[in-house]
Amino acid sequence: MLQCHAKNCNSNNYPLQLSKVEVVNQETEFNPMFLRNMLPKLEWNALVKTAFQINVTLPNALPESSTDELDEEFLKTLHRVLLETHIQQGQMTCPNCNHVYHIKDGIPNMLLDETEA
Amino acid sequence: MSRPEHKAPPEIFYNDDEARKYTSNSRIQSVQAEMSLRALELLNLPENETCFLLDIGCGSGLSGEILDEEGHIWVGLDISPSMLQVALDREVEGDLFLQDAGQGIGFRPGTFDGAISISALQWLCNADQQSHNPKARLNRFFSTLYASLRRGARAVFQFYPENDDQCELIMSVAMRCGFEGGLVVDYPNSKKAKKYYLCLFAGQIPGKQKQQIPQALGEEESEPTGVVYSNQRINERQKVKGKQRKSVKDKDWVLRKKDVARMRGNKEVPLDSKYTGRKRKPKF
Numbered sequence: 001m002l003q004c005h006a007k008n009c010n011s012n013n014y015p016l017q018l019s020k021v022e023v024v025n026q027e028t029e030f031n032p033m034f035l036r037n038m039l040p041k042l043e044w045n046a047l048v049k050t051a052f053q054i055n056v057t058l059p060n061a062l063p064e065s066s067t068d069e070l071d072e073e074f075l076k077t078l079h080r081v082l083l084e085t086h087i088q089q090g091q092m093t094c095p096n097c098n099h100v101y102h103i104k105d106g107i108p109n110m111l112l113d114e115t116e117a
Numbered sequence: 118m119s120r121p122e123h124k125a126p127p128e129i130f131y132n133d134d135e136a137r138k139y140t141s142n143s144r145i146q147s148v149q150a151e152m153s154l155r156a157l158e159l160l161n162l163p164e165n166e167t168c169f170l171l172d173i174g175c176g177s178g179l180s181g182e183i184l185d186e187e188g189h190i191w192v193g194l195d196i197s198p199s200m201l202q203v204a205l206d207r208e209v210e211g212d213l214f215l216q217d218a219g220q221g222i223g224f225r226p227g228t229f230d231g232a233i234s235i236s237a238l239q240w241l242c243n244a245d246q247q248s249h250n251p252k253a254r255l256n257r258f259f260s261t262l263y264a265s266l267r268r269g270a271r272a273v274f275q276f277y278p279e280n281d282d283q284c285e286l287i288m289s290v291a292m293r294c295g296f297e298g299g300l301v302v303d304y305p306n307s308k309k310a311k312k313y314y315l316c317l318f319a320g321q322i323p324g325k326q327k328q329q330i331p332q333a334l335g336e337e338e339s340e341p342t343g344v345v346y347s348n349q350r351i352n353e354r355q356k357v358k359g360k361q362r363k364s365v366k367d368k369d370w371v372l373r374k375k376d377v378a379r380m381r382g383n384k385e386v387p388l389d390s391k392y393t394g395r396k397r398k399p400k401f
Contacts (some may be wrong), residue, residue: 086212107201108217110194110223 119255120279125244125339129177131197140177140203151218152312153183156233156273159316159331162189168230171265172216173274174237178209184233192229194222196224219254221261228265231272238276238315244284251305259294266319272296274315284313291317301333367396 092101092108102109121130129140139145144255150315162168168189172181175193177200184191191211195201201213216222240386241258242251278284296317304310316331371394378386 105202105205106214107198107205107215110214111196111220 120239120277122240122243126243127130127240128196132199133199133202136177136197136199136203139200140179140207149179150183151181152235152275153277154231155237155303155312156180156235156314157183157187157271159314160233160271161331162231169228171208171222171224171229171232171262172211173222173232173234174240175204175211175213176237178207178211178213180233180235181209181211188288194218218258219249221257222265223261224265226264227267229270231270232262232266233272234274234276236275236277238274238287239283240284244351252286252290253315255290256294259291259296263294263296263319264304268320270319271298272317272319276313276315278313287315291315295320297321301331303333304340305333337386366394370394 043053087103088106088108090103092103094101120155124130147329158171170184170189170191172184172191172193173180175191175195176197178193181191181193181204192214193204193209193211194214194216195204196215198215201215204213218237227275241255243249244251266272276287284300291298296319298315298317301314301316303312372389375386375389375393378384
């Protein structure tokens with residue numbers, strides 16, 4: 001969902017690479033409606049790539065069927081990745097300009113230096 | 118009215134102490150809750166649907182709690198680490214980001230179904246550092262926000278404009294970034310309850326009728342409903358004061374003085390009675 005927003009970093013700035021992460025799972029309520037709405041907004045390849053970095057595997061290809069008839073199993077996986085997985089500590093690196101954003105206590109620090117802003 | 122944004126930049130003004138005070142103040146809590154509900158109403162989201170919302174200047178998550186209660190999933194960003202720490206301690210549901218809105222928000226295009234911001238926009242109008250240019254910062258903020266919203270989504274900002282110029286500046290920048298919409302002023306005749314909501318539309322939904330600026334509340338009647346001012350703290354303070362400050366010249370003091378005068382035998386000293394050292398009634 002996040003891309004590097006430093007000023008002169010416009011291409012190839014997504015997704016941010018995760019490293020040195022600590023992952024925590026928090027159970028939340030399952031809401032298939034919300035997930036169906038979210039699905040068109042996701043860039044599937046990027047999500048698979050990011051999920052792989054935190055050792056979660058997702059199917060490589062998005063199921064072909066229309067969003068209304070997705071099976072429960074798939075939505076459950078998606079729910080786990082999107083809503084229950086929280087990154088507590090770690091770093092995000094922009095693949096283009098190599099800017100490192102630190103994550104502390106689950107809060108990513110997205111502040112930029114004056115020169116980059 | 119004092120303006121916190123004149124005192125210090127937000128990340129410094131809202132330190133640990135101020136963040137805790139802000140969040141534990143029951144009046145701020147209820148005002149924030151009321152404004153969040155109103156902002157949510159202005160967002161005009163489809164009913165009974167969980168939406169993905171952005172809270173700009175989420176602070177300690179007071180407004181986010183309202184979004185939770187309404188069943189939405191939200192992401193909050195704020196520039197003050199202390200406020201976010203309080204939010205963590207309160208275990209709010211949304212994902213939090215430490216971010217300066219004036220540097221732009223780096224979300225993917227079309228991510229959010231709506232955005233709200235409660236009492237935050239006025240902070241952006243200040244130049245706290247030499248390199249800051251309010252106009253450029255607003256411009257960057259609105260353009261990145263426009264990109265991150267779904268087409269037809271709304272963004273509602275409750276803010277406290279300092280003067281008309283500031284209002285105009287914000288509006289003109291927002292319009293230039295492609296937003297449509299306008300200012301909704303609730304209770305324009307009331308001094309305390311008057312609230313400014315900037316209601317912006319990120320484009321129109323294709324195939325639907327043009328979005329209209331919502332009606333403001335309380336344009337005719339002057340008495341607002343909602344949060345009433347309770348001078349609870351002032352009352353408490355006075356209670357404490359009353360206990361601590363006892364009159365020095367109480368009955369014991371008068372009796373002692375009279376004893377001393379009798380021992381010296383200088384003048385005729387009145388006799389002691391049950392009225393000694395009592396206050397006279399006002400009608401006397």
